[in-house]
Amino acid sequence: MIVLTMAALTLREAARRKVLRALAVMTFVLLGLSAWGFYRLDAEFGGLTSGEARLAASIVLNLVMFGLSLIAALGTAFLAGPTLAGEIESGAALAMLARPVRRGSVLVGKWLGLAVFGSGFVAVAGLAQFLIVWITMDYWPPAPATGLALLAAQTTALLTLGLLLSAVISPMASGIVSVGLFGATWIAGVVGGVGHALDNESVERIGAVSRVLLPTDGLWRGAMNAFQDPAILMNLGPGMQGHPFMSDSSLTWTYLAWTAVWVALVLGLAGLAFRRRDL
Protein backbone atom coordinates (compact mmCIF):
# COMPACT_ATOMS: atom_id res chain seq x y z
CA MET A 1 0.00 0.00 0.00
CA ILE A 2 2.72 2.45 1.06
CA VAL A 3 4.85 1.18 -1.85
CA LEU A 4 2.11 2.04 -4.33
CA THR A 5 1.41 5.41 -2.70
CA MET A 6 5.10 6.31 -2.93
CA ALA A 7 5.35 5.01 -6.51
CA ALA A 8 2.37 7.15 -7.53
CA LEU A 9 3.87 10.15 -5.74
CA THR A 10 7.20 9.66 -7.54
CA LEU A 11 5.45 9.45 -10.90
CA ARG A 12 3.52 12.61 -10.09
CA GLU A 13 6.79 14.30 -9.09
CA ALA A 14 8.38 13.28 -12.39
CA ALA A 15 5.38 14.55 -14.31
CA ARG A 16 5.18 17.88 -12.49
CA ARG A 17 8.83 18.72 -12.14
CA LYS A 18 10.73 20.24 -15.02
CA VAL A 19 12.54 16.94 -15.60
CA LEU A 20 9.72 15.64 -17.75
CA ARG A 21 9.67 18.79 -19.89
CA ALA A 22 13.45 18.71 -20.26
CA LEU A 23 13.29 15.03 -21.23
CA ALA A 24 10.51 15.69 -23.70
CA VAL A 25 12.43 18.54 -25.33
CA MET A 26 15.67 16.53 -25.57
CA THR A 27 13.85 13.52 -26.96
CA PHE A 28 11.93 15.61 -29.44
CA VAL A 29 15.17 17.22 -30.67
CA LEU A 30 16.90 13.86 -30.95
CA LEU A 31 13.97 12.24 -32.76
CA GLY A 32 13.64 15.23 -35.09
CA LEU A 33 17.35 15.18 -35.94
CA SER A 34 17.30 11.45 -36.49
CA ALA A 35 14.22 11.71 -38.74
CA TRP A 36 15.99 14.30 -40.82
CA GLY A 37 19.20 12.22 -40.84
CA PHE A 38 17.45 9.03 -41.91
CA TYR A 39 15.56 10.92 -44.56
CA ARG A 40 18.82 12.42 -45.94
CA LEU A 41 20.56 9.05 -45.68
CA ASP A 42 17.92 7.55 -47.92
CA ALA A 43 17.92 10.53 -50.29
CA GLU A 44 21.69 10.95 -50.61
CA PHE A 45 22.51 7.29 -50.85
CA GLY A 46 19.57 6.20 -52.92
CA GLY A 47 21.86 3.87 -54.78
CA LEU A 48 22.65 1.74 -51.70
CA THR A 49 22.10 -1.95 -52.02
CA SER A 50 19.49 -3.30 -49.64
CA GLY A 51 22.27 -4.86 -47.52
CA GLU A 52 24.14 -1.57 -47.29
CA ALA A 53 20.95 0.28 -46.43
CA ARG A 54 20.19 -2.20 -43.65
CA LEU A 55 23.72 -1.88 -42.29
CA ALA A 56 23.47 1.91 -42.31
CA ALA A 57 20.00 1.81 -40.74
CA SER A 58 21.15 -0.62 -38.05
CA ILE A 59 24.19 1.41 -37.08
CA VAL A 60 22.41 4.75 -37.10
CA LEU A 61 19.44 3.29 -35.23
CA ASN A 62 21.77 1.96 -32.54
CA LEU A 63 23.50 5.33 -32.41
CA VAL A 64 20.23 7.16 -31.92
CA MET A 65 18.98 4.58 -29.43
CA PHE A 66 22.20 5.14 -27.51
CA GLY A 67 21.31 8.82 -27.42
CA LEU A 68 17.86 7.91 -26.10
CA SER A 69 19.28 5.59 -23.46
CA LEU A 70 21.65 8.37 -22.43
CA ILE A 71 18.71 10.77 -22.04
CA ALA A 72 16.82 8.15 -20.03
CA ALA A 73 19.91 7.53 -17.89
CA LEU A 74 20.52 11.22 -17.28
CA GLY A 75 16.86 11.89 -16.57
CA THR A 76 16.32 9.07 -14.11
CA ALA A 77 19.71 9.52 -12.43
CA PHE A 78 18.96 13.18 -11.82
CA LEU A 79 15.44 12.30 -10.66
CA ALA A 80 16.66 9.53 -8.36
CA GLY A 81 19.06 11.88 -6.57
CA PRO A 82 16.63 14.61 -5.50
CA THR A 83 13.83 12.20 -4.79
CA LEU A 84 15.66 10.72 -1.81
CA ALA A 85 18.71 12.77 -0.85
CA GLY A 86 16.98 16.02 -1.84
CA GLU A 87 14.02 15.26 0.39
CA ILE A 88 16.31 14.38 3.26
CA GLU A 89 18.32 17.56 2.75
CA SER A 90 15.31 19.87 2.44
CA GLY A 91 13.46 18.28 5.34
CA ALA A 92 10.50 17.08 3.25
CA ALA A 93 11.36 13.51 4.31
CA LEU A 94 10.91 14.33 8.02
CA ALA A 95 7.13 14.69 8.02
CA MET A 96 6.66 11.69 5.72
CA LEU A 97 8.96 9.30 7.57
CA ALA A 98 7.39 10.22 10.91
CA ARG A 99 4.26 8.51 9.58
CA PRO A 100 3.67 4.81 10.29
CA VAL A 101 5.75 3.73 7.29
CA ARG A 102 8.81 1.54 6.95
CA ARG A 103 11.69 3.28 5.25
CA GLY A 104 12.17 0.19 3.08
CA SER A 105 8.63 0.56 1.70
CA VAL A 106 9.24 4.24 0.94
CA LEU A 107 12.45 3.38 -0.89
CA VAL A 108 10.91 0.52 -2.89
CA GLY A 109 7.95 2.76 -3.76
CA LYS A 110 10.24 5.45 -5.08
CA TRP A 111 12.26 2.87 -6.98
CA LEU A 112 9.12 1.41 -8.53
CA GLY A 113 7.87 4.85 -9.57
CA LEU A 114 11.20 5.74 -11.13
CA ALA A 115 11.46 2.37 -12.89
CA VAL A 116 7.97 2.77 -14.37
CA PHE A 117 8.80 6.32 -15.42
CA GLY A 118 12.13 5.33 -17.01
CA SER A 119 10.66 2.27 -18.74
CA GLY A 120 7.68 4.27 -19.99
CA PHE A 121 9.99 6.89 -21.43
CA VAL A 122 12.17 4.26 -23.14
CA ALA A 123 9.10 2.51 -24.58
CA VAL A 124 7.47 5.66 -25.97
CA ALA A 125 10.63 7.30 -27.31
CA GLY A 126 12.00 3.99 -28.64
CA LEU A 127 8.78 3.17 -30.47
CA ALA A 128 8.73 6.65 -31.99
CA GLN A 129 12.28 6.08 -33.19
CA PHE A 130 11.39 2.70 -34.73
CA LEU A 131 8.52 4.33 -36.59
CA ILE A 132 10.85 7.03 -37.92
CA VAL A 133 13.33 4.43 -39.22
CA TRP A 134 10.51 2.34 -40.64
CA ILE A 135 9.00 5.28 -42.52
CA THR A 136 12.28 6.72 -43.80
CA MET A 137 14.38 3.60 -44.37
CA ASP A 138 11.80 0.82 -44.39
CA TYR A 139 13.71 -0.93 -41.59
CA TRP A 140 12.09 -2.61 -38.61
CA PRO A 141 14.35 -4.09 -35.92
CA PRO A 142 14.18 -7.87 -35.48
CA ALA A 143 13.33 -7.92 -31.76
CA PRO A 144 11.96 -4.51 -30.80
CA ALA A 145 10.22 -5.62 -27.59
CA THR A 146 13.30 -7.44 -26.27
CA GLY A 147 15.49 -4.47 -27.13
CA LEU A 148 13.22 -1.97 -25.42
CA ALA A 149 12.88 -4.25 -22.38
CA LEU A 150 16.67 -4.42 -22.13
CA LEU A 151 16.92 -0.62 -22.45
CA ALA A 152 14.31 -0.30 -19.69
CA ALA A 153 16.37 -2.73 -17.59
CA GLN A 154 19.45 -0.60 -18.24
CA THR A 155 17.63 2.52 -17.05
CA THR A 156 16.36 0.63 -13.99
CA ALA A 157 19.87 -0.59 -13.13
CA LEU A 158 21.23 2.93 -13.31
CA LEU A 159 18.45 4.50 -11.27
CA THR A 160 18.89 1.81 -8.62
CA LEU A 161 22.54 2.83 -8.38
CA GLY A 162 21.40 6.47 -8.24
CA LEU A 163 19.09 5.63 -5.31
CA LEU A 164 21.89 3.86 -3.44
CA LEU A 165 24.21 6.82 -3.97
CA SER A 166 21.53 9.32 -2.98
CA ALA A 167 20.96 7.40 0.27
CA VAL A 168 24.58 8.02 1.25
CA ILE A 169 25.73 11.19 -0.55
CA SER A 170 24.23 14.50 -1.66
CA PRO A 171 21.61 14.65 -4.46
CA MET A 172 23.78 16.42 -7.02
CA ALA A 173 26.81 14.21 -6.34
CA SER A 174 24.71 11.05 -6.66
CA GLY A 175 23.46 12.13 -10.10
CA ILE A 176 26.93 13.02 -11.32
CA VAL A 177 28.56 9.86 -9.98
CA SER A 178 25.94 7.52 -11.43
CA VAL A 179 26.04 9.17 -14.86
CA GLY A 180 29.86 9.15 -14.69
CA LEU A 181 29.90 5.44 -13.88
CA PHE A 182 27.42 4.80 -16.70
CA GLY A 183 29.74 6.55 -19.17
CA ALA A 184 32.84 4.83 -17.77
CA THR A 185 31.24 1.40 -18.17
CA TRP A 186 30.26 2.19 -21.75
CA ILE A 187 33.83 3.23 -22.56
CA ALA A 188 35.17 0.13 -20.80
CA GLY A 189 32.76 -1.90 -22.96
CA VAL A 190 34.11 -0.26 -26.13
CA VAL A 191 37.70 -0.86 -24.97
CA GLY A 192 36.80 -4.49 -24.24
CA GLY A 193 35.30 -4.77 -27.75
CA VAL A 194 38.51 -3.49 -29.25
CA GLY A 195 40.43 -6.03 -27.17
CA HIS A 196 38.14 -8.76 -28.48
CA ALA A 197 38.74 -7.65 -32.09
CA LEU A 198 42.49 -7.65 -31.51
CA ASP A 199 42.39 -10.97 -29.63
CA ASN A 200 43.92 -9.30 -26.61
CA GLU A 201 42.45 -11.08 -23.62
CA SER A 202 43.52 -8.68 -20.89
CA VAL A 203 42.05 -5.68 -22.71
CA GLU A 204 38.91 -7.68 -23.47
CA ARG A 205 38.58 -8.48 -19.76
CA ILE A 206 38.18 -4.77 -18.98
CA GLY A 207 34.82 -4.79 -20.74
CA ALA A 208 33.75 -8.09 -19.21
CA VAL A 209 34.59 -6.99 -15.66
CA SER A 210 32.90 -3.61 -16.02
CA ARG A 211 29.77 -5.31 -17.42
CA VAL A 212 29.58 -7.43 -14.27
CA LEU A 213 30.22 -4.54 -11.89
CA LEU A 214 27.61 -2.29 -13.50
CA PRO A 215 25.35 -4.14 -15.96
CA THR A 216 24.24 -1.05 -17.91
CA ASP A 217 26.70 -1.62 -20.76
CA GLY A 218 25.95 -5.35 -20.96
CA LEU A 219 22.23 -4.63 -21.21
CA TRP A 220 22.88 -1.94 -23.80
CA ARG A 221 24.85 -4.40 -25.92
CA GLY A 222 22.01 -6.89 -25.66
CA ALA A 223 19.56 -4.17 -26.72
CA MET A 224 21.75 -3.23 -29.72
CA ASN A 225 21.80 -6.86 -30.75
CA ALA A 226 18.00 -6.85 -30.71
CA PHE A 227 17.81 -3.69 -32.84
CA GLN A 228 20.31 -4.57 -35.56
CA ASP A 229 19.74 -6.75 -38.62
CA PRO A 230 21.08 -10.24 -37.75
CA ALA A 231 22.16 -10.82 -41.35
CA ILE A 232 24.78 -8.06 -41.14
CA LEU A 233 27.05 -9.81 -38.70
CA MET A 234 26.76 -13.06 -40.62
CA ASN A 235 27.76 -11.28 -43.80
CA LEU A 236 30.44 -9.01 -42.42
CA GLY A 237 31.73 -11.37 -39.76
CA PRO A 238 34.84 -10.34 -37.85
CA GLY A 239 34.99 -7.00 -39.68
CA MET A 240 32.34 -5.66 -37.32
CA GLN A 241 34.00 -6.88 -34.12
CA GLY A 242 34.71 -4.10 -31.67
CA HIS A 243 32.32 -1.69 -33.34
CA PRO A 244 30.82 0.51 -30.60
CA PHE A 245 27.38 0.51 -32.20
CA MET A 246 27.13 -3.13 -33.23
CA SER A 247 26.84 -6.10 -30.94
CA ASP A 248 27.88 -9.55 -32.03
CA SER A 249 25.93 -11.59 -29.50
CA SER A 250 22.67 -11.54 -27.63
CA LEU A 251 22.59 -11.72 -23.84
CA THR A 252 22.73 -14.99 -21.96
CA TRP A 253 20.08 -15.89 -19.38
CA THR A 254 22.88 -16.10 -16.84
CA TYR A 255 23.75 -12.48 -17.46
CA LEU A 256 20.10 -11.44 -17.21
CA ALA A 257 19.80 -13.36 -13.93
CA TRP A 258 22.95 -11.61 -12.68
CA THR A 259 21.41 -8.27 -13.62
CA ALA A 260 18.30 -9.07 -11.59
CA VAL A 261 20.46 -10.12 -8.63
CA TRP A 262 22.59 -6.98 -9.06
CA VAL A 263 19.52 -4.71 -8.98
CA ALA A 264 18.11 -6.52 -5.93
CA LEU A 265 21.49 -6.32 -4.20
CA VAL A 266 21.99 -2.61 -4.86
CA LEU A 267 18.39 -1.85 -3.86
CA GLY A 268 18.89 -3.89 -0.68
CA LEU A 269 22.08 -1.95 0.09
CA ALA A 270 20.24 1.33 -0.54
CA GLY A 271 17.50 0.15 1.86
CA LEU A 272 20.09 -0.69 4.50
CA ALA A 273 21.85 2.67 4.12
CA PHE A 274 18.52 4.53 4.18
CA ARG A 275 17.27 2.62 7.24
CA ARG A 276 20.40 3.42 9.23
CA ARG A 277 20.53 7.04 8.22
CA ASP A 278 19.77 9.68 10.84
CA LEU A 279 17.54 12.41 9.46
Next chain:
Amino acid sequence: MSAAPTAEQLLADLPPTAAVWCSGLRKRYRKRTAVDDVSFTVGRGEVLGLLGPNGAGKTTVIKMLLGLVRPDAGEVLLLGRPARDPHSRSKVGYLPELFRYQPWLTAAEVLDLHVRLAGATVPAAERRECLALVGLADRAGDRVGGFSKGMQQRLGLAVALVARPEFVVLDEPTSALDPIGRADVRDLMLSLRSRGVAVLLNSHLIGEVERVCDRVVILDKGRIAAAGTLAELLGQRELRLRLDKVDDAASARLAAAGEVTSDGDLFTVALPADPDADIVPDLVADLVELGVRVHAVEAGRISLEERLLDILRTGTEEHR
Protein backbone atom coordinates in the same frame (compact mmCIF):
# COMPACT_ATOMS: atom_id res chain seq x y z
CA MET B 1 -14.80 -19.00 29.34
CA SER B 2 -14.78 -16.55 32.19
CA ALA B 3 -11.07 -15.81 31.72
CA ALA B 4 -11.52 -13.78 28.54
CA PRO B 5 -13.92 -11.13 29.87
CA THR B 6 -11.80 -10.87 33.01
CA ALA B 7 -8.70 -10.17 30.93
CA GLU B 8 -10.63 -7.66 28.86
CA GLN B 9 -11.96 -6.09 32.01
CA LEU B 10 -8.43 -5.91 33.39
CA LEU B 11 -7.19 -4.22 30.23
CA ALA B 12 -10.11 -1.80 30.21
CA ASP B 13 -9.45 -0.92 33.82
CA LEU B 14 -5.80 -0.17 33.18
CA PRO B 15 -4.99 3.52 33.07
CA PRO B 16 -4.36 4.66 29.48
CA THR B 17 -0.69 4.37 28.59
CA ALA B 18 1.27 7.59 28.41
CA ALA B 19 1.46 9.33 25.04
CA VAL B 20 5.23 9.09 25.30
CA TRP B 21 7.46 7.30 27.70
CA CYS B 22 11.19 7.45 27.09
CA SER B 23 14.03 6.29 29.24
CA GLY B 24 17.78 6.72 29.13
CA LEU B 25 17.94 8.20 25.62
CA ARG B 26 21.47 8.75 24.47
CA LYS B 27 22.91 9.92 21.16
CA ARG B 28 26.44 10.74 20.10
CA TYR B 29 27.46 12.32 16.80
CA ARG B 30 31.11 11.36 16.40
CA LYS B 31 32.80 12.80 19.49
CA ARG B 32 29.98 15.13 20.50
CA THR B 33 27.33 13.89 22.87
CA ALA B 34 24.04 15.39 21.66
CA VAL B 35 21.69 13.70 24.12
CA ASP B 36 22.68 12.04 27.36
CA ASP B 37 20.39 9.99 29.56
CA VAL B 38 17.13 11.78 28.83
CA SER B 39 13.96 10.29 30.31
CA PHE B 40 10.50 11.79 30.55
CA THR B 41 6.84 11.04 30.09
CA VAL B 42 4.05 12.94 28.37
CA GLY B 43 0.67 11.95 29.74
CA ARG B 44 -2.50 11.78 27.66
CA GLY B 45 -4.00 15.21 27.21
CA GLU B 46 -0.93 16.86 28.64
CA VAL B 47 1.07 19.67 27.04
CA LEU B 48 4.77 19.27 27.75
CA GLY B 49 7.18 22.06 26.89
CA LEU B 50 10.74 21.28 25.90
CA LEU B 51 13.03 24.21 26.65
CA GLY B 52 16.72 24.82 26.41
CA PRO B 53 19.40 26.83 24.64
CA ASN B 54 20.48 26.22 21.05
CA GLY B 55 22.22 22.88 20.66
CA ALA B 56 20.75 21.50 23.88
CA GLY B 57 19.52 18.42 22.00
CA LYS B 58 15.79 19.21 21.91
CA THR B 59 15.26 18.43 18.23
CA THR B 60 17.42 15.29 18.47
CA VAL B 61 15.25 14.06 21.36
CA ILE B 62 12.12 14.69 19.28
CA LYS B 63 13.60 12.88 16.28
CA MET B 64 14.53 9.91 18.44
CA LEU B 65 10.95 9.71 19.74
CA LEU B 66 9.68 9.60 16.15
CA GLY B 67 12.20 7.06 14.85
CA LEU B 68 13.91 9.62 12.60
CA VAL B 69 17.19 9.34 14.51
CA ARG B 70 18.43 6.05 15.96
CA PRO B 71 19.27 6.37 19.65
CA ASP B 72 22.56 4.84 20.78
CA ALA B 73 20.81 3.74 23.95
CA GLY B 74 17.46 4.05 25.62
CA GLU B 75 13.88 3.07 25.00
CA VAL B 76 10.84 4.86 23.67
CA LEU B 77 7.18 3.89 23.95
CA LEU B 78 4.82 5.89 21.75
CA LEU B 79 1.16 5.58 22.72
CA GLY B 80 2.01 2.33 24.46
CA ARG B 81 3.96 0.72 21.62
CA PRO B 82 7.72 0.42 21.19
CA ALA B 83 8.88 3.17 18.83
CA ARG B 84 10.76 0.58 16.74
CA ASP B 85 7.35 -0.52 15.45
CA PRO B 86 6.24 1.96 12.76
CA HIS B 87 2.60 1.41 13.80
CA SER B 88 3.39 3.24 17.03
CA ARG B 89 3.29 6.41 14.92
CA SER B 90 -0.20 5.78 13.50
CA LYS B 91 -1.77 8.38 15.77
CA VAL B 92 1.13 10.80 15.92
CA GLY B 93 1.22 14.18 14.19
CA TYR B 94 4.50 15.98 13.66
CA LEU B 95 5.44 19.47 12.59
CA PRO B 96 9.22 19.46 12.05
CA GLU B 97 11.42 22.43 12.77
CA LEU B 98 12.49 22.20 9.13
CA PHE B 99 9.04 22.24 7.56
CA ARG B 100 9.13 21.53 3.82
CA TYR B 101 6.46 19.86 1.77
CA GLN B 102 6.52 18.68 -1.83
CA PRO B 103 6.48 21.97 -3.77
CA TRP B 104 4.86 20.34 -6.79
CA LEU B 105 1.78 19.29 -4.80
CA THR B 106 -1.14 21.48 -3.82
CA ALA B 107 -1.93 22.02 -0.14
CA ALA B 108 -4.93 19.66 -0.38
CA GLU B 109 -2.79 17.00 -2.10
CA VAL B 110 -0.18 17.20 0.68
CA LEU B 111 -2.93 16.49 3.22
CA ASP B 112 -4.29 13.62 1.08
CA LEU B 113 -0.79 12.12 0.92
CA HIS B 114 -0.34 12.28 4.68
CA VAL B 115 -3.75 10.79 5.34
CA ARG B 116 -2.80 7.86 3.05
CA LEU B 117 0.62 7.46 4.67
CA ALA B 118 -1.01 7.49 8.12
CA GLY B 119 -3.37 4.74 6.98
CA ALA B 120 -6.30 6.81 8.25
CA THR B 121 -9.71 7.43 6.74
CA VAL B 122 -10.51 11.09 6.93
CA PRO B 123 -13.45 12.43 4.89
CA ALA B 124 -12.69 15.21 2.41
CA ALA B 125 -14.82 17.67 4.38
CA GLU B 126 -12.71 17.08 7.49
CA ARG B 127 -9.50 17.64 5.50
CA ARG B 128 -10.87 20.94 4.23
CA GLU B 129 -11.79 21.88 7.80
CA CYS B 130 -8.26 21.10 8.84
CA LEU B 131 -6.91 23.51 6.21
CA ALA B 132 -9.48 26.11 7.29
CA LEU B 133 -8.35 25.69 10.90
CA VAL B 134 -4.86 26.92 9.97
CA GLY B 135 -6.19 29.66 7.68
CA LEU B 136 -5.46 27.99 4.34
CA ALA B 137 -9.03 27.25 3.23
CA ASP B 138 -8.79 29.43 0.15
CA ARG B 139 -5.32 28.15 -0.82
CA ALA B 140 -6.20 24.43 -0.86
CA GLY B 141 -5.75 24.16 -4.64
CA ASP B 142 -2.50 26.16 -4.83
CA ARG B 143 0.90 24.55 -5.22
CA VAL B 144 3.03 24.56 -2.07
CA GLY B 145 5.98 25.87 -4.09
CA GLY B 146 4.31 29.29 -4.19
CA PHE B 147 3.66 29.44 -0.43
CA SER B 148 5.46 31.84 1.91
CA LYS B 149 7.35 30.36 4.86
CA GLY B 150 4.54 31.25 7.23
CA MET B 151 1.98 29.57 4.99
CA GLN B 152 4.15 26.47 4.73
CA GLN B 153 4.33 26.34 8.51
CA ARG B 154 0.54 26.64 8.69
CA LEU B 155 0.30 23.78 6.19
CA GLY B 156 2.70 21.82 8.41
CA LEU B 157 0.32 22.32 11.33
CA ALA B 158 -2.57 21.04 9.19
CA VAL B 159 -0.45 18.02 8.20
CA ALA B 160 0.30 17.32 11.86
CA LEU B 161 -3.38 17.48 12.77
CA VAL B 162 -5.11 15.92 9.76
CA ALA B 163 -4.92 12.22 10.63
CA ARG B 164 -6.73 12.61 13.98
CA PRO B 165 -3.64 12.29 16.16
CA GLU B 166 -3.60 11.38 19.82
CA PHE B 167 -0.14 12.84 20.24
CA VAL B 168 1.20 15.90 18.43
CA VAL B 169 4.84 16.96 18.29
CA LEU B 170 5.36 20.61 17.42
CA ASP B 171 8.98 21.62 16.90
CA GLU B 172 9.17 25.43 16.91
CA PRO B 173 5.62 25.71 15.51
CA THR B 174 5.53 29.51 15.39
CA SER B 175 9.04 30.31 14.12
CA ALA B 176 7.71 31.71 10.83
CA LEU B 177 4.35 33.02 12.00
CA ASP B 178 3.14 36.57 12.60
CA PRO B 179 1.69 37.53 16.01
CA ILE B 180 -1.83 36.54 14.93
CA GLY B 181 -0.56 33.19 13.73
CA ARG B 182 1.18 32.68 17.07
CA ALA B 183 -2.02 33.38 18.95
CA ASP B 184 -3.85 30.94 16.64
CA VAL B 185 -1.32 28.22 17.42
CA ARG B 186 -1.70 28.87 21.13
CA ASP B 187 -5.47 28.48 20.86
CA LEU B 188 -4.97 25.37 18.79
CA MET B 189 -2.76 23.77 21.44
CA LEU B 190 -5.25 24.60 24.16
CA SER B 191 -8.08 23.10 22.10
CA LEU B 192 -5.98 19.96 21.51
CA ARG B 193 -5.43 19.64 25.24
CA SER B 194 -9.13 20.06 25.92
CA ARG B 195 -9.80 17.17 23.51
CA GLY B 196 -7.35 14.95 25.37
CA VAL B 197 -4.62 15.13 22.71
CA ALA B 198 -1.12 15.15 24.16
CA VAL B 199 1.27 17.78 22.84
CA LEU B 200 5.05 17.97 22.97
CA LEU B 201 6.04 21.56 22.28
CA ASN B 202 9.57 22.64 21.56
CA SER B 203 9.77 26.39 21.51
CA HIS B 204 12.19 29.20 22.12
CA LEU B 205 9.29 31.48 22.96
CA ILE B 206 9.15 31.12 26.69
CA GLY B 207 5.94 33.12 26.95
CA GLU B 208 4.28 30.62 24.64
CA VAL B 209 5.44 27.70 26.76
CA GLU B 210 4.38 29.45 29.96
CA ARG B 211 0.88 30.02 28.66
CA VAL B 212 0.05 26.56 27.33
CA CYS B 213 2.28 23.96 28.98
CA ASP B 214 1.32 21.86 31.97
CA ARG B 215 4.84 20.67 32.49
CA VAL B 216 8.27 21.68 31.29
CA VAL B 217 11.47 19.76 30.67
CA ILE B 218 14.57 21.92 30.45
CA LEU B 219 17.45 20.45 28.48
CA ASP B 220 20.99 21.73 28.63
CA LYS B 221 23.98 20.17 26.89
CA GLY B 222 21.93 17.07 26.11
CA ARG B 223 20.90 16.41 29.72
CA ILE B 224 17.75 17.25 31.65
CA ALA B 225 18.61 20.28 33.76
CA ALA B 226 15.19 20.55 35.37
CA ALA B 227 11.71 19.15 34.94
CA GLY B 228 8.39 19.67 36.60
CA THR B 229 5.04 21.38 36.47
CA LEU B 230 5.03 25.13 36.02
CA ALA B 231 3.90 25.49 39.64
CA GLU B 232 6.88 23.44 40.78
CA LEU B 233 9.36 25.31 38.63
CA LEU B 234 7.91 28.78 39.13
CA GLY B 235 6.58 28.22 42.62
CA GLN B 236 9.04 30.67 44.09
CA ARG B 237 7.74 34.18 44.58
CA GLU B 238 9.74 37.23 45.36
CA LEU B 239 9.30 40.58 47.02
CA ARG B 240 11.10 43.63 45.70
CA LEU B 241 11.56 46.50 48.16
CA ARG B 242 13.15 49.95 47.91
CA LEU B 243 14.44 50.71 51.36
CA ASP B 244 16.41 53.39 53.11
CA LYS B 245 18.22 53.40 56.48
CA VAL B 246 18.61 49.60 56.65
CA ASP B 247 20.69 48.69 59.71
CA ASP B 248 21.87 45.28 60.91
CA ALA B 249 18.65 44.53 62.74
CA ALA B 250 16.60 45.37 59.64
CA SER B 251 18.89 43.18 57.47
CA ALA B 252 18.39 40.32 59.90
CA ARG B 253 14.60 40.82 59.74
CA LEU B 254 14.74 40.74 55.93
CA ALA B 255 16.88 37.59 55.94
CA ALA B 256 14.38 35.93 58.26
CA ALA B 257 11.70 36.34 55.56
CA GLY B 258 13.77 34.69 52.82
CA GLU B 259 16.99 34.80 50.86
CA VAL B 260 17.95 38.46 50.26
CA THR B 261 19.82 39.99 47.34
CA SER B 262 20.45 43.72 47.34
CA ASP B 263 21.55 46.26 44.81
CA GLY B 264 21.91 49.74 46.36
CA ASP B 265 18.57 50.55 47.94
CA LEU B 266 16.79 47.75 46.06
CA PHE B 267 16.28 44.58 48.09
CA THR B 268 14.85 41.37 46.66
CA VAL B 269 13.55 38.77 49.07
CA ALA B 270 12.83 35.27 47.73
CA LEU B 271 9.66 34.02 49.39
CA PRO B 272 8.66 30.38 49.86
CA ALA B 273 6.48 28.72 47.20
CA ASP B 274 3.34 28.96 49.29
CA PRO B 275 3.87 31.98 51.55
CA ASP B 276 1.79 32.83 54.56
CA ALA B 277 -0.77 35.54 53.72
CA ASP B 278 0.62 37.80 56.48
CA ILE B 279 4.26 37.47 55.58
CA VAL B 280 4.43 40.68 53.53
CA PRO B 281 2.40 43.06 55.82
CA ASP B 282 4.24 41.66 58.88
CA LEU B 283 7.61 42.24 57.26
CA VAL B 284 6.72 45.80 56.25
CA ALA B 285 5.34 46.62 59.73
CA ASP B 286 8.49 45.23 61.40
CA LEU B 287 10.78 47.15 59.04
CA VAL B 288 8.92 50.42 59.77
CA GLU B 289 9.19 49.70 63.49
CA LEU B 290 12.96 49.20 63.11
CA GLY B 291 13.20 52.70 61.62
CA VAL B 292 13.54 51.67 58.00
CA ARG B 293 12.00 54.07 55.47
CA VAL B 294 9.97 52.04 52.95
CA HIS B 295 9.75 53.68 49.50
CA ALA B 296 8.24 50.83 47.49
CA VAL B 297 7.04 47.27 47.95
CA GLU B 298 6.33 45.12 44.95
CA ALA B 299 5.36 41.48 45.02
CA GLY B 300 6.39 39.46 41.97
CA ARG B 301 6.46 35.98 40.61
CA ILE B 302 9.62 34.61 39.09
CA SER B 303 9.05 34.31 35.35
CA LEU B 304 9.85 31.13 33.47
CA GLU B 305 12.50 33.10 31.62
CA GLU B 306 14.28 34.07 34.83
CA ARG B 307 13.96 30.53 36.13
CA LEU B 308 15.29 29.10 32.88
CA LEU B 309 18.28 31.42 32.87
CA ASP B 310 18.89 30.66 36.53
CA ILE B 311 18.80 26.90 35.91
CA LEU B 312 21.04 27.12 32.86
CA ARG B 313 23.56 29.39 34.60
CA THR B 314 23.80 27.36 37.79
CA GLY B 315 23.81 24.20 35.68
CA THR B 316 26.82 25.56 33.83
CA GLU B 317 28.57 26.29 37.10
CA GLU B 318 27.89 22.78 38.33
CA HIS B 319 29.43 21.32 35.20
CA ARG B 320 32.58 23.26 35.86
